Amino acid sequence: MADIVEAVRTQGLFKRFGQQTAVGGVDLIVPQGSFAGLVGPNGAGKTTTLSMVTGLLRPDGGLIHIDGVDVWRDQVVIKSRIGVLPEGLRLFERLSGRELLSYNGQLRGIPRAEVEQRAEGLLKIMDLTEAADKLVIDYSTGMRKKIGLAAALLHNPKVLFLDEPFEGVDPVSANTLVEVLQRYTASGSTVIFSSHVMELVERLCDWVSVMNRGQIVAQGPLETVRAGRSLNEAFLGLVGVRDGGGEEGLSWLGATSR
Template identity: 50%
Template sequence: MTDPDNPQGTPRICPIDPTTQALAVRGLTKSYGDAIVVDNINLDIPKGAIYGIVGPNGAGKTTMLSMATGLLRPNRGSAWISGFNVWEEPNHAKKEMGLLADGLPIFDRLTGKELLVYVGAIRGLDEQLVDQRSNELLNALGLEDAAGKRIVDYSAGMTKKILLAQALIHNPKVLILDEPLEAVDPVSGRLIQQILRNFAQAGGTVVLSSHVMELVEGLCDHVAIINKGVVEVAGHVDDVRQGSSLTDVFVDVVGGGALQEGSLSWLGLAEDQG
């Protein structure tokens, strides 16, 4: 848990060496004009964890992860992946991570197999190894029949799965996923969760953002709740929920969620169309 006597807005010296963590950020801040989106965030994600990042819409989750992975430059602060400073050692940091970022452009005129071959080549993998891993990923994710189909013709769920495959193909140490199960059917969702568990059990680290509390509670062993650009609470899932459900803790931390008495009282009432 975060120290309640030391709010995120107060600069402090973090006792954990960020280079020992799978992913760490220190003082990460992003603002647009007078609007502060991410406010001096400090966070440590240990190696081997399945770490959930949750928060309401507009809380700063995606912005924080974008800065932590080198997609967006912060106003101030630093980030490390597998001990490498993202902005000082970008090539080393990016080699260590696999990324599924929500909303980025996709090479959707390629087929699913072509995308994996292309990404594998960029990652410097041997052609034969890329072919083997591509076929295994396509089969594991139920995309073998769509391997020769252009991604532009994929459903939203299929697109999410091929993006997960391209994030995994080089066997990264840290897998960072923004809403990985959005639009994915329950069968594929369960399969993806098993892949992520196996990845973590083998020594990898999974960092995922999600709005689905049940997913985070059932899959993740650590969680951070971000609200209004700060980390409100972070730690092992059991320590965060303290016997309650993660949804209840989330609502307590973030606030809101209750309909005001009398609000929308007109719904369902028959109206005189006179």
């Protein structure tokens, strides 16, 4: 992988909560311009890893570089180069969608006229023009994800981090999100999103990193990780399929009660 231009690189990334090791020495590589998936079972450490990479959670050890810059040495530069759509997205619900984008733009120091122009374009492409002046508290889950993505894209970041961006999103909104993200990566920018839905990752991504129990167990181009199988089959082989032992304890399930 020596010839890869890296958008994101971690070395020995480590995080412990009490006696539990959540991330145990992660070496994550994401090439520039890729649509990259970070996959793993629940509790694998995906969210913790993304939180450290984006500067939201300080690691206990290891190095993180985005676009060649050390995340924890120059956070002002890093914040200008990344966009983040976290899991459990929290928004200023008493603002309208348009006001939310305007507020984010002003926080970023973007001139007001340019913020308005960018906001109108994002509202249109996200199919939120008619809802632009409604309060965010009245938005559906899909609409919240779309306005959250618009806010993350407003300052034109080089790398976009998304944590379970399609969870709870209806098919129409999900299709809109996909179209926007594919247009974004086609311009040379990078998307990294976490998911445990293998079919979605297989359809969208050209690069995959597989996490299990706080470590990267495989990563590389999608076809390399798949190795001639479906991504789901490869994933199950990498993380191990738990034995369904104990099923005898559920012999009552589905039995007709009398």
